[in-house]
Amino acid sequence: MEKLSAATAPGEGIRLGFDSYSIRDFHWKDIQLLDYAASLKLDTIQLSGLSDYESLDAEHLAKVKEHAERVGIAIDAGIGCICPLSHGWNPREGNPTEFLAKGLRTAKAVGAHSMRCYMGARGDRPHLDACMDVTIKALRSVRSEALDLGVRIGVENHAGDMQAREVKLLIEESGKDFVGSCLDSGNPMWVVENPLVTIETLGPYVVTTHIRDSAVFETPHGAAAQWVALGDGSVDFRRFLELYQKLCPKAAMQLEIITGRPPTPLPYRDPEFWNDFPHALASEFSRFVELAKSGHPYMGPMVIGSGGKQPPVIEAALKEQQRSDLERSLEYAKKVLGVGVRWKS
Amino acid sequence: MKEHAERLGIAIDAGIGCICDVSKSWEQKNGSPTAYLRKGLSVAKAVGARAMRCNMGSRDDRPNLERCMDATVKALQSVRSAALDSGVRIAVENHAGDMQARETKMLIEAAGRDFVGSCLDSGNPLWAVEDPLLALETLGPYVVTTHIRDSAVFEHPRGAAVQWVALGDGSVDFRRFVELYQKLCPKASMQLEIITGIPPDILPYLEPEFWKVFPKTPAWEFARFLKLAKSGHPYIGPMVIAGWGRQTPAVAAAFKEQQRVDLERSLEYAKKVLGVGVRWKS
Numbered sequence: 191m192e193k194l195s196a197a198t199a200p201g202e203g204i205r206l207g208f209d210s211y212s213i214r215d216f217h218w219k220d221i222q223l224l225d226y227a228a229s230l231k232l233d234t235i236q237l238s239g240l241s242d243y244e245s246l247d248a249e250h251l252a253k254v255k256e257h258a259e260r261v262g263i264a265i266d267a268g269i270g271c272i273c274p275l276s277h278g279w280n281p282r283e284g285n286p287t288e289f290l291a292k293g294l295r296t297a298k299a300v301g302a303h304s305m306r307c308y309m310g311a312r313g314d315r316p317h318l319d320a321c322m323d324v325t326i327k328a329l330r331s332v333r334s335e336a337l338d339l340g341v342r343i344g345v346e347n348h349a350g351d352m353q354a355r356e357v358k359l360l361i362e363e364s365g366k367d368f369v370g371s372c373l374d375s376g377n378p379m380w381v382v383e384n385p386l387v388t389i390e391t392l393g394p395y396v397v398t399t400h401i402r403d404s405a406v407f408e409t410p411h412g413a414a415a416q417w418v419a420l421g422d423g424s425v426d427f428r429r430f431l432e433l434y435q436k437l438c439p440k441a442a443m444q445l446e447i448i449t450g451r452p453p454t455p456l457p458y459r460d461p462e463f464w465n466d467f468p469h470a471l472a473s474e475f476s477r478f479v480e481l482a483k484s485g486h487p488y489m490g491p492m493v494i495g496s497g498g499k500q501p502p503v504i505e506a507a508l509k510e511q512q513r514s515d516l517e518r519s520l521e522y523a524k525k526v527l528g529v530g531v532r533w534k535s
Numbered sequence: 536m537k538e539h540a541e542r543l544g545i546a547i548d549a550g551i552g553c554i555c556d557v558s559k560s561w562e563q564k565n566g567s568p569t570a571y572l573r574k575g576l577s578v579a580k581a582v583g584a585r586a587m588r589c590n591m592g593s594r595d596d597r598p599n600l601e602r603c604m605d606a607t608v609k610a611l612q613s614v615r616s617a618a619l620d621s622g623v624r625i626a627v628e629n630h631a632g633d634m635q636a637r638e639t640k641m642l643i644e645a646a647g648r649d650f651v652g653s654c655l656d657s658g659n660p661l662w663a664v665e666d667p668l669l670a671l672e673t674l675g676p677y678v679v680t681t682h683i684r685d686s687a688v689f690e691h692p693r694g695a696a697v698q699w700v701a702l703g704d705g706s707v708d709f710r711r712f713v714e715l716y717q718k719l720c721p722k723a724s725m726q727l728e729i730i731t732g733i734p735p736d737i738l739p740y741l742e743p744e745f746w747k748v749f750p751k752t753p754a755w756e757f758a759r760f761l762k763l764a765k766s767g768h769p770y771i772g773p774m775v776i777a778g779w780g781r782q783t784p785a786v787a788a789a790f791k792e793q794q795r796v797d798l799e800r801s802l803e804y805a806k807k808v809l810g811v812g813v814r815w816k817s
Contacts, residue, residue, distance in 0.1 A: 409768045416771075453771040486691050487769040489735045493789055496773035507775060507789035 199528020200431035204439060205264070206523055206530030207234030209400055209446035210242045212516045215509040219244040220254045220300075228261035230520060231533035236398060236444040238268035238306055240296060251299035258301060262532065266398040266442055267297030267341070268306035268372075273325045275317065276310030276351075286328035290343070291335055298339040304397040305341050306372040309360070312350030312380055315466035321351070322360050329364035336368040344372035344397040347388065350380030353470060354391035361395050370397035373438070375425065376448065379404045379415035381467070382456055384477035385425050386433065393437025400446035402519070403427065405453070405488035406481050412458035413482035417448045418492075420519035421526060424485030431527055443529050449515045450495050450508045453487065537583040544814065548680040548724055549579030549623070550588035550654075557599065557606040558592030558633075568610035572625070573617055580621040586680040587623050588654040591642070594632030594662055597748035603633070604642050611646035618650040626654035626679040629670060632662030635752065636673035643677050652679035655720070657707065658730065661686045661697040664738055664749070666759040667707050668715065675719025682728035684801070685709065687735070687770035688763050694740035695764040699730045700774075702801035703808060706767030713809050725811050731797045732777050732790050735769065 210223055218226065220243050227235040237243070244250060258265050271278035272286045283289035290307070297305040309325045329343060336343055345364075347357045361369050371392040375385040377400075385404070389396075403423030406415045420427065434443070457463050464470070493507040500508065523529040540547050553560040554568045565571040572589070579587040591607045611625060618625055627646075629639045643651050653674040659682075660670040667686070671678075685705030687698045702709065716725070739745050740757075775789045782790060805811040 407769065410766075414769070414771055452773055453769070455771065484692075487689070487696070487735065489696065489737065491734055491776045491778040493775045493777070493786060494773045501789075501792060503785075503788040503792045504775065506785045510783060510785040 200428050200435060201443070201523065201527040201529030202435075203531065204431075204434065204529045205233035205442040206520065206533070207232045207236060207263070207266070207442050207444045208516055208520065209236040209238045209268075209444045211238050212445060212447045213512045215505070215512055221257055224254070224258050224261055224263050227263045230517070231530075232263065232520070233530060233532050234264040234266060234442040234444065236266040236268055236306060236400075236442070236446075237300070238446075239270055240293065243296070246292075246296055248299060251296060255299065255301045264442065265300050265302045266304045266306065266344075266444060267293065267300060267302035269293035270307065271310060272307045272328050273309045273314075273321050275314070275321050275324050277313045278308070278310050286324075287331040290328060290332040294332060294335055294339050294341050294343075297341045303341060304344050304370075304372075306344045306346055306398055308346040308348035308351065308372075310351040311348065312466070314351055318352070318356070318466075322356065326360060326363045329369050333365055333368055342397045343369045345369060346372035346400065347374050347377050347381075347392070349377055353381045353383050353467075353474070354378065354388040355471070355474070358391055358395065366395060371395040372398045372400060373441075374400035374446065375430065376400065376402040376404055376417045376446070379406060379417075379456070380454060382413070382458055382470070382475055382478045384474075384481045386429060387474050387477050389430060389433045389437065393433060396438035396441045399441055399444050401443050402445065402447050406485040407487050408482050409455065409457075411455060411460055412463065413456045413478075414453040414487075415456060416453035416488055417451060418488045419447055419449055419515040419522070420445060421522040422488055422490060424481060427527060431529070443523065445516065445519050445523060447512070447516045447519045450493050450511055451497070452494050537581065540583060546724070547582050547584045548586045548588065548726060549575065549582060549584035551575035552590065553592060554589045554610050555591045555596075555603050555607045556610070557596075557603050559595045560590075560592050568606075569613040572610060572614040576614060576617055576621050576623050576625075579623045585623060586626050586652075586654075588626045588628055588680055590628040590630035590633065590654075592633045593630060594748070596633055600634070600638070600748070604638065604645075608642060608645045611651050615647055615650055624679045625651045627651060628654035628682065629656050629659050629663070629674070631659055635663045635665050635749075635756070636660065636670040637756070640673055640677060648677060653677040654680045654682060655723075656682035656728065657712065658682065658684040658686050658699045658728070661688060662736065662738075664695070664740055664752070664757055664760045666763050668712060669756060669759050671712060671715050671719065675715060678720035678723045681723055681726050683725050683805075684727065684729050688767040689769050690764050691737055693737055693742060694745070695738045695760075696735040696769070697738060698735035698770055699733060700770045701729055701731055701797040701804070702727060703804040704770055704772060706763060709809055713811065725805065727798065727801050727805060729794070729798045729801045732775050732793055734776050734778060
């Protein structure tokens with residue numbers, strides 16, 4: 191691990207934390223997650239779903255807020271899918287307006303100033319325009335509540351649902367006074383987008399983040415990408431941090447480390463692949479090709495599950511890996527990229 | 536054991552480890568190569584085996600390959616009569632990148648092909664930038680037992696990389712491999728040696744230093760490997776990749792389970808896709 195001096199560290203002054211999804215198999219709740227973040231000398235945490243709370247009772251949320259203040263961890267809040275046309279929509283949430291309002295109130299109650307949410311996944315790209323229209327409508331429906339509560343909504347570029355240019359359009363259409371970006375640096379892979387293009391496009395809109403590395407490489411059908419721990423992949427994070435410093439230095443860098451999954455094939459040499467990307471720009475795509483050409487597969491140890499239910503021993507190994515890969519990614523963010531404030535004091 | 540094997544209807548191919556006392560893999564506790572080979576032959580005979588696998592070293596021995604080969608030939612020749620008397624043929628493996636097939640063939644010929652043959656390993660040739668089909672073409676007539684596994688081979692910025700995978704998951708054309716096998720060594724057992732869970736190994740052939748340990752490799756042979764790497768791609772399926780070192784208990788448990796799962800699905804591939812095996816068909 192090549193360490194940088196404070197003078198040259200590109201992450202100087204950027205707050206460091208993690209998205210609770212990184213250690214999802216531990217099933218820890220709010221207080222335990224806050225204590226864990228504090229034990230790692232972090233600045234912040236993203237509680238990215240309402241299931242991260244032991245309870246949504248006002249009394250409990252006040253306790254979470256107090257605890258967060260006591261241990262010195264700022265909370266970025268979050269909810270899930272807000273588009274009822276998406277495959278990811280959960281009808282139990284009622285309607286998108288109710289779900290967003292519940293999330294905003296929860297965010298406010300725990301002292302958060304941002305709330306992450308997302309539209310859908312790559313399975314929604316065949317009806318992207320309809321999904322975006324509905325999502326914009328949902329966001330606009332909570333404009334006054336969001337502004338009154340002082341919570342900005344961070345729409346994530348999630349699981350291949352949108353390219354950065356599309357997210358930017360959605361933010362602008364919804365209203366950039368209360369909607370911004372939850373910039374995810376791993377998901378751009380699924381939409382053949384270089385994460386540097388993503389940050390260049392969405393940087394000015396970023397309110398919170400999901401940061402992870404990816405190993406990208408060429409295959410006979412195009413390319414493949416695998417999410418890996420920070421520093422293990424192909425993304426130039428020094429350059430990423432330079433842009434971050436310039437475009438969104440106040441947003442917390444929340445690591446969302448997802449390892450243990452096989453590489454995702456991106457068969458862009460097959461014409462059918464482009465059916466879902468009719469408006470993608472060659473100038474942007476060429477940046478992804480450049481990344482894939484310069485990258486190679488991840489060659490280190492990793493427990494790679496097959497998706498779905500695993501044998502118990504594989505589940506146990508995957509769970510352990512979540513924590514160890516998050517912790518070594520945080521170490522890389524601190525020691526190599528110089529991100530984080532509290533650990534330096 | 537011999538009786539139990541007969542009762543179950545399983546023929547045993549026997550084996551020992553490193554027989555070269557110049558190799559970095561040699562274990563002093565085995566006494567001398569001659570004593571170790573004799574012990575192995577005696578055990579092989581006792582359990583009813585007609586083949587005994589052994590190996591010379593690993594790729595770490597390539598800098599002094601000729602010395603290692605000389606010592607190994609000498610060790611083998613020292614047990615010639617014992618081997619011939621026991622009716623057990625000694626099968627020298629192309630092991631962990633120690634020798635290319637051409638070199639193994641040379642060693643067998645020098646030691647005496649009347650009692651020494653090949654334990655053909657289809658995964659190890661990759662560590663010596665060799666196409667497994669070339670290894671079979673070269674060693675096929677000498678094969679007495681085998682170690683068969685598949686490998687994912689692919690180009691890498693430094694040259695190529697290779698990862699051992701379950702049979703059918705890799706880049707090797709096993710239909711062609713089995714055709715050649717039928718032609719060259721149909722009486723040898725196809726013993727699967729499935730080794731998964733190891734990260735891809737980089738073969739930095741674009742760097743001049745790489746070639747210091749392969750000074751005599753013919754370009755035409757290497758070209759066969761290049762063709763394989765060019766056509767291959769990394770394995771992108773699930774795998775517990777743990778490396779060689781000590782593991783945490785959770786990873787070690789997952790790794791252990793994978794060994795059995797990957798062996799069994801490889802055997803299934805050998806049976807159902809390649810049609811290998813006799814007993815399961817009856």
